[in-house]
Amino acid sequence: MTSRFYDLSGGRIEARWIGPAPADAPTLVLLHQGLGCAAMWGDFPAKLAQATGWGALVYSRYGYGASAPCSLPRPTSYMHDEALAVLTELITAAGLREHALIGHSDGGSIALIHAGGAPQPGLLGVSVEAPHVFIEDISVSSIRAAGERFLTSDWPERLRRYHGDNLDCAFWGWQQAWVSPGFRDWNIEDYLPHIRVPVLAIQGSDDEYGTMRQIGAIVAQAGGTVEAVKLAGCGHSPHRDRPDEVVARVSSFIAALPAKR
Numbered sequence: 001m002t003s004r005f006y007d008l009s010g011g012r013i014e015a016r017w018i019g020p021a022p023a024d025a026p027t028l029v030l031l032h033q034g035l036g037c038a039a040m041w042g043d044f045p046a047k048l049a050q051a052t053g054w055g056a057l058v059y060s061r062y063g064y065g066a067s068a069p070c071s072l073p074r075p076t077s078y079m080h081d082e083a084l085a086v087l088t089e090l091i092t093a094a095g096l097r098e099h100a101l102i103g104h105s106d107g108g109s110i111a112l113i114h115a116g117g118a119p120q121p122g123l124l125g126v127s128v129e130a131p132h133v134f135i136e137d138i139s140v141s142s143i144r145a146a147g148e149r150f151l152t153s154d155w156p157e158r159l160r161r162y163h164g165d166n167l168d169c170a171f172w173g174w175q176q177a178w179v180s181p182g183f184r185d186w187n188i189e190d191y192l193p194h195i196r197v198p199v200l201a202i203q204g205s206d207d208e209y210g211t212m213r214q215i216g217a218i219v220a221q222a223g224g225t226v227e228a229v230k231l232a233g234c235g236h237s238p239h240r241d242r243p244d245e246v247v248a249r250v251s252s253f254i255a256a257l258p259a260k261r
Contacts, residue, residue: 134189
């Protein structure tokens with residue numbers, strides 16, 4: 001693994017490279033959840049790179065990990081902003097050629113918006129875990145409860161190990177956006193018909209932040225083929241709850257993509 005930073009128009013982005021460079025193999029781009037960062041993926045990117053033979057680019061969005069801070073409050077458009085502007089800029093800066101997006105939760109939503117709204121040359125496929133395409137009551141109630149837990153537990157100190165001075169950006173930027181009244185109308189279904197690459201959509205049956213309705217919307221509306229996977233007894237983070245099965249599912253999906261090299 002090689003750590004580095006990319007200086008983009010909005011500031012410094014923390015990134016980690018695993019496996020082959022873009023000139024030698026296609027690249028997996030991993031997009032973290034609403035409280036995540038590059039480090040919080042654990043060993044999942046390395047296992048996925050080894051299983052597929054692809055390189056992996058793992059990065060922390062603005063306000064997360066060691067990337068530049070964000071302004072608070074985050075706008076309700078923060079996932080659109082990431083998908084349509086920042087991710088496009090990063091793909092160019094990193095010199096990616098053929099690539100696939102691997103997104104978890106917020107990162108899954110960002111991957112879908114990007115694929116349907118600003119796909120870059122070389123995009124071959126999208127794999128998402130627990131993505132959101134519209135707002136459900138279960139999502140808002142769980143995220144509201146997360147705010148109470150944050151104030152009454154040791155959660156801040158555990159998250160600070162990953163986010164450092166970005167702790168408030170990472171947590172409150174995410175939590176306050178989701179519970180704001182204006183966010184109830186957030187919806188990305190308009191992007192789904194414009195996705196022309198294959199999609200793998202994974203959802204845990206016990207996800208406390210969303211239901212299979214999210215995956216159903218992707219299956220019904222995406223412009224490309226969709227493989228839907230429901231994992232019984234699995235929560236919001238399938239790659240942590242069922243790592244071996246998720247690596248196998250994603251690597252099989254990646255192997256079937258029409259990579260040119």
